[in-house]
Amino acid sequence: MTFIERLAMPLLPAPGDGAPPSNLLAFFWHFARQIRAPLVLALCFKVLEVAADLMIPLALGYFVNIFASPGAETADDRLALIQERLPVLLMMLGFFLFFRPLAIIGKTAVVELGLMGGFGNFIRWQSHRHILGQDISFFSNDFAGRIANRVMQTGISLREVILTSLDGILYGFIYLLGSLIILAFTSLWLAVPLLVWTIAYLSLIIFFMPRIQRASEAHSELRSEVTGRIVDSYTNIQTVKLFANKGLEDANVAESIDDFNFGWIQVMRRSVAMSALLIIINALLVVFTATLSLWFWMGGSASAGTIATALPLVSTLTWFSGMMLWLLGHIFESAGSVSEGRQSIAVPHSIVDVPGAKPLRVDKGRISYEGITFNYGKERSVIEVLNLDIKPGEKIGLIGHSGAGKSTLVNLLLRFYDLEGGSIRIDGQNIGEVQQDTLRNAIAMVTQDTSLLHRSIRENIRYGKPNATEAELIAAAKQAQAWDFIVDLEDNKGRKAMDAHVGERGVKLSGGQRQRIALARVILKNAPILILDEATSALDSEVEHAIQEQLLGLMSGKTVIAIAHRLSTIARLDRLVVMEDGKIVEMGSHQALLEQGGVYARLWGLQSGGFLPTAEIETEAEAETETSAKED
Structure with missing residues (x-):
C-alpha cells in the first residue's frame, strides 16, 4: 500500500x-x-x-x-x-x-x-x-x-x-x-x-x-x-x-x-x-x-x-x-x-464509565441491592427502595408475574440502565463506579429470547470466550447437549457442523437448539456470576432434565440468579424471592414458603404442568378480595 x-x-x-x-x-x-x-x-x-x-x-x-x-x-x-x-x-x-x-x-x-x-x-x-x-x-x-x-x-x-x-x-x-x-x-x-x-x-x-x-x-x-x-x-x-x-x-x-x-x-x-x-x-x-x-x-x-x-x-x-x-x-x-x-x-452515551473507573474485581460474588429505586424514565417507580443481599455462592430464584420487576433487577445488575436512587454492589464495589465491560465480563446470562449472530456455530459459541481452543468449544457444546445436532448441521453453502451459519438471529435453528448454543456460550464463559432467565423454557422435558443436571454442575461455586415461571425448575435453589409490583413480598426456601401459606404457596398450588397461570392467579386473587370485603 x-x-x-x-x-x-x-x-x-x-x-x-x-x-x-x-x-x-x-x-x-x-x-x-x-x-x-x-x-x-x-x-x-x-x-x-x-x-x-x-x-x-x-x-x-x-x-x-x-x-x-x-x-x-x-x-x-x-x-x-x-x-x-x-x-x-x-x-x-x-x-x-x-x-x-x-x-x-x-x-x-x-x-x-x-x-x-x-x-x-x-x-x-x-x-x-x-x-x-x-x-x-x-x-x-x-x-x-x-x-x-x-x-x-x-x-x-x-x-x-x-x-x-x-x-x-x-x-x-x-x-x-x-x-x-x-x-x-x-x-x-x-x-x-x-x-x-x-x-x-x-x-x-x-x-x-x-x-x-x-x-x-x-x-x-x-x-x-x-x-x-x-x-x-x-x-x-x-x-x-x-x-x-x-x-x-x-x-x-x-x-x-x-x-x-x-x-x-x-x-x-x-x-x-x-x-x-x-x-x-x-x-x-x-x-x-x-x-x-x-x-x-x-x-x-x-x-x-x-x-x-x-x-x-x-x-x-x-x-x-x-x-x-x-x-x-x-x-x-x-x-x-x-x-x-x-x-x-451524534447522540452522547447515556450510560458511561465515571472518570477513573476501575476494573471490577470479583473475589467471592456477593451481590447487594441497597435501597434501589428505578422508574424507566416514568413518573411512577417500577422499583422503589428495594433491598436484597445475595451471599457469595448463593443460588436464588426470582418469582412473580410479568411486570413484577424480576427482569428489571437483572438489567440493573448488568447496568443496562442507571438507578434513580440507591446502589448495587458486587463484593462491596458500586457497579456504577466500575468499568462496564469488566462488570459484564463477570456475569454470564442465558435469556428466554435467545438471539444468535448470523455467523457460524463456532463463532457463536466462542463469543463467550474469544480465545477458546477447539477442544474447549466442543466440550462446552457437549455439556450443553448441543453437540449431537451440531455435527448434523449443514447450511445452504455447504458449510457443515461448527462451520455452518445459523442465519440472522439464529432463525435456521429451532428454539431449543438456539437455547442450547446459548448455554454452551455461557458454559464456555465460566463467569463467577450466573443469570438464568427462563434458560430451559424452549427445551423438551427430556433435554431439559439432562441440561438441568449439567447446570447444577455449572452453578457450583457461582452466585446464581434464576428467573422462571415454571416453579419446579427453581424450587431446589437456596432461596426464593417472590416479587409483586417491584417489591419483595416473600423470601425463603421452597419448603419454608410452602409452610407460610402465602403468595408462593398459592402459586405452587395453582401450577398446572409446572407453569404459572397468571390470569387464573389474578382471577383468584380478585375473588379472595371480594370475599374478604363481604365478610367485613
Missing part, C-alpha cells in the same frame, strides 16, 4: 471517546480535521489545476493577437514575430505539457486513491463504534435498519459533501474569481456583465439552496423510514407468515415509499425552478458579453485577442455554472443525509 493510499485509513481511531458534535458544521469538521493533511494537499493541487485552466483562454487571446499583428505579411515577418515571442510560447508549452498534467494527476491520486475509499469508511467505522457503545434503550426506541442506514449513508454523504466541494465548488469559485480579474485587466467594461451575472447567480444559490437542503433532509429521513420498515418486515418474517399479513406489510412499505417519492418531488421542484432561472441568466450573460465585445472591437477599444479571451471565459462559466448548481444540489442533498444521520451518530 502506497503512501497516498494510506492517507485516510478506514480504521482511523476516533479522537477521544465522546460523541461527535451535534452542530452540523462542527459535525463535518469533527471528521474532516482528522484527515486535514491529505485535504490540504488535494486543495493545493486543485488550485494549481484551476490556475492552469485559466491560462487556456489567456493563451488563446495571446495567439489571436499574434495572428492579427499588423506587418506580418511575409513568412520572414511571421518567423521574426514568432522568434520575438518565443520565450512566452515556450513557457506556455511547458505549462500545458507538464504543469497542468502534474496538478491534475496529483489531485486525482490524492482524491481517488487516498480519500475516496478510506474517508467514507473511517466515518462509518467511528460512527459504528460510537453507536455500539449506546445503552439498550437506544436500540429499543428505533429501527435497527434505520440506525444501520444512517451509519452507512452518513459516511458516504459526508465524504461527498467535502470532496465535491473541493473538486467542483472550489474549482468554480476560483475560476469565477479568476475570470473577473482577467476581464478587469483586459477590458474593465467586459467584466461588468460577468459581475452582474455573479450577483444574480449567488442570489439564486442563497435563495434556493437552504430550501433544497431542508427538503433533502426530510427526504433522507423518509429513506431511512423505508429501510427501517423493510428490514422490520424481513426480521419478523415468521410473524408476517404466521398471521398471513403479507398484504398488510405491503401496504405499510408502500405507504412509506409513496412518502419517499413525494419527498423527492419536493427536492426536484426547487431544483428545476433554480435551473430554469439559471438558463435565463446564462443566456443574458453570453448575449451581453458578445454584444459589448463587438461594440468595443468596432470602436477600437478592444483587440481581437481580448475578445478571444473574454468569450471562452464566459462560455466556460455558463457551462460550469449549471454543473455547479447540480453539484450544489448534490452537496445539499448529501448534507441533508448527514444532518439526518447525526440524529443517531
